[in-house]
Amino acid sequence: MKSLEELRALKAKVKNDMSLRDGSEDTRVVVGMATCGIAAGARPVMNAFLEEVSKRNIKNVQVTMTGCMGLCRLEPIVEVIDKDGNKVTYVKMNAEKASRVVAEHLVNGRVVTEYTIGAAAQ
Amino acid sequence: MQIYRSHVLVCSGTGCTASGSAGLFDEFESQLKANGIENEVKVVKTGCFGLCAEGPIVVVYPEGSMYCRVTKEDVSEIVSEHLVKGRIVKRLLESNKDQQAASADAENTDFFKKQMRIALRNCGRINPENIDEYIAEDGYEALGRVITSMTPEEVIDVMLKSGLRGRGGAGFPTGRKWDFARRSVSDKKYVCCNADEGDPGAFMDRSVLEGDPHVVLEAMAIAGYAIGSDQGYIYVRAEYPIAVKRLEIAISQAKEYGLLGKNILGTDFSFDIELRLGAGAFVCGEETALMTSIEGHRGEPRPRPPFPAVKGLFQKPTILNNVETYANVPRIILNGAEWFSSIGSERSKGTKVFAVGGKIKNTGLVEIPMGTTLREVVYDIGGGIPNGKKFKAAQTGGPSGGCIPASLIDTPIEYDTLIEIGSMMGSGGLIVMDEDTCMVDLAKFFLSFTVEESCGKCPPCRIGTKRMYDILDKICSGKGELSDIDDLYALASAIKNSALCGLGQTAPNPVLSTLRYFKDEYIAHVVDKKCPAGVCKNLLQYRIVADKCRGCSACARKCPVNCISGEIKKPFVIDQSKCIKCGTCMDTCKFGAIVKE
CATH class of the missing domain: 3.30.70.20 (Alpha-Beta Plaits)
Structure with missing residues (x-):
């Protein structure tokens, strides 16, 4: 390393991985991973989120999992909860939909209405 | 870089390694593979969480669930329940043990709530063998700022204003020590780190070295810049193999990144660090003996002055600070002197780490703001005395310190108040005693340690402590006379006034402080030939x-x-x-x- 700037650049790169241990005010992406979710294909959804978030180096996003919400017929369900606790529930997700949610919702802050529970469950 | 949805932190400090954490890491990796989630969950080896009594400890993030006494058999349950299904394994949670509402987040347990972690902030959070994780937690940022935008005088000024005092025991202001060394004119100066932790029961330095080795390297480089030195030595005891290994890894990683060595971060500042392993003699924790040992001679103290800041290692100006002192330095640079001096009490700033042991539920490491009372440490953080026994006294400062009786349990823990009541801060060993401890026997134990560890150079320590030990032995075996107690006082004051180094001078302290607060027990041994605590075999x-x-x-x-x-x-x-x-x-x-x- 030849300068302080280089050190800071490295820090920015590695910081994201550590934020998981901070319990900080992150946006959380919660994937339903009970038997129903996994059977409906939640694992590829989870992996797609992890991959997209790392690829785009998005800060302050935690990808985590939860159990069954009771809406098994709509699985895989993904909830995106921002730091103020506002929640958007996406249903019947798959890997492609996951990348789109990352690109539109997490990066640009636009909810992908057509995948949300209000629209897609009909 | 790849991110994960969950991190599993396995403690690999000495405490948990001894209770079997080494196998857990591999078991987690193989169980994760078996469940096909090795790409979603990362397993990390970390340093000590502090709750050694409940080890091996495993913490799972983002929930922050702290699992205690985890065995190899428990791993598959944690993986299949928590990591696959998202259901926390309640029976293994720390808080569950005291029938409190089981909290899934370790931070909310009594053990951690009253603590404030500055020196230990990365211990149990980062992987000590991975410099990237240290850098992610602001690592080497303080060094970078210091060498690119501060003058040595400004660095020393921050240290002075912060009020940081040496954590090794004596409590000398760190900034003043650095200032003396800065003013000494010489072609070569040295920065040394005292990692020869020798007090029985103290292990906070080991935990810092094992859990966050880079913080010591970074602080030493900052000190080097401040005093004008390009060479550091860490004197670490060879009995700390895990600490030695992690230091070696840390030094080589820092060199690879150019954070140690020539022209650090493209500046003119160069600094290098080497390790020196001690053979475990207690006296080598004394600063002059330590430097003599680094020079390759037999570790014996020499009279001061000249002080090390004038004539130290290889006759050159040298600063010597303790591991925990260094662990505070980068935070002080980053957050400022005002921040640090706002923590703690009037005359003692910041926090202090204590290794709490003896008759207490939560044996382990705690870091508390200065001024916290002993009662809070023993009852709130430590969980109280096991088996419903009564608190009798606590020993601080190891064989150089003294005891604090139950009547003074509300004393705030600070350098000066502890000295006033006849004890001392010391390096931070805190041994709790209940009603079953005989105070005469305790004084005898600490003296036996000093007798064994006396280097033998000066007669007051070599002969005097042995004579004191003999008298205590006589009292404990029921042959004591009242004049023996007077002899103890006379010997103690002679040794205090004439021993060569701090070790000898403080050796009588355990006897003096037990005499001060528990003289009735001495009298009971001598006059009634009884041991009130029922410990001394010949008297019961x-x-x-x-x-x-x-x-x-x-x-x-x-x-x-x-x-x-x-x-x-x-x-x-x-x-x-x-x-x-x-x-x-x-x-x-x-x-x-x-x-x-």
Whole structure:
């Protein structure tokens, strides 16, 4: 390393991985991973989120999992909860939909209405 | 870089390694593979969380669930329940043990709530063998700022204003030490780190070295810049193999990144660090002896002055700070002197790490703001005394310190108040004693340590402590006279005034402080020939209470020297002339018919 700037650049790169241990005010992406979710294909959804978030180096996003919400017929369900606790529930997700949610919702802050529970469950 | 949805932190400090954490790491990796989630969950080895009594410890993030006493068999349950299904394994949670509302987040447990972690902030959070994780937690940022935008005088000024005092025991202001060394004119200066932690029961330095080795390297480089030195030495005891290994890894990683070595971060500042392993002599923790040992000579102290800041290692100006002192330095640079001096009390700033041991529930490491009372440490953080016993006293400062009796349990823990009550901060060993501890026996224990560890260079320490030990032994074996107590006082003051180094000068402290607060126990040993706590074997008797004895003969059958006899269904008797006072009979009796007095 030849300068302080280089050190800071490295820090920015590695910081994201550590934020998981901070319990900080992150946006959380919660994937339903009970038997129903996994059977409906939640694992590829989870992996797609992890991959997209790392690829785009998005800060302050935690990808985590939860159990069954009771809406098994709509699985895989993904909830995106921002730091103020506002929640958007996406249903019947798959890997492609996951990348789109990352690109539109997490990066640009636009909810992908057509995948949300209000629209897609009909 | 790849991110994960969950991190599993496995403690690999010495405490948890001893209780079997080494196998857990591999077990987690293989269980994750078996469940096909190795790409979603990362397993990390970290340093000490501080709750060594409950080890091996595993923490799972983002929930922050702290699992205790985890065995290899528990791993598959944690993986299949928590990591696959998202259900926390409640039976293994720390808080579950005290029947509190089981909290999934370790930060909310009593053990952590009252703590404030500055020196230990990365311990148990980062992987000590990975420099990237240290850098992610602001690592080397302080060094970068110091060498690119501050003058050495400004650095020393921050240290002075912060009020940081040496954490090794004596509490000398760190900024002043650096200032003296800065002012000494010389072609070569040295920065040393005292990692020769020798007090019985103290292990906070080991935990910092094992859990966050880079913080020490970074702070030493900052010190080097401040005083104008390009060479550092860490003197670490060879009995700390994990710490030594992690330091070696840390030094080589820092060199690879150009954070140690020539022209750090493209500046003119160069600094290098080497390790020196100590063979474990207690005296080598004394600064002059430590430097003599680094030079390759036998570790013996020499008189001061000249102080190390003028003439130290290889006769050159040297600063020597303790591991925990260094661990505070980068945070002070980053957050500022005002931030640090706002923590703690009037005359003692910041926090102090204590290794809490003895008769206490939560044995382990705690870091508290200065000024916290002993009561808070023992009862709130430490969880109190096990088995419903009463708190009798706490020993701080190891063999150089003294005891704090129950009547002073509300004393705030600070450098000056501890000295006022006859103890000292010391390096941070805190040994809790309950009513079953004999204070004379305790003083004898600490003196036996000093006698064994005295380097023998000066007669007051070599002969004086041995004589004091002999007197205590005499008192404990029931042959003491009242004049012995006067002799103890006389010897103590002679040794205090004439010993060569701090070790000898403080060796009588455990005797003096127990005499100060527990003189009645000494008198009981000498005059009544009784040991009130029932510890000194020669002063106690086991006796069978005839009314309670059912004559079952259980004790007689267990007695290793066959000194109990009697007729079945009639009271038995102990033959005192043959009894070796092992206490087996008392443990065996189901009717509480055997008493110790």
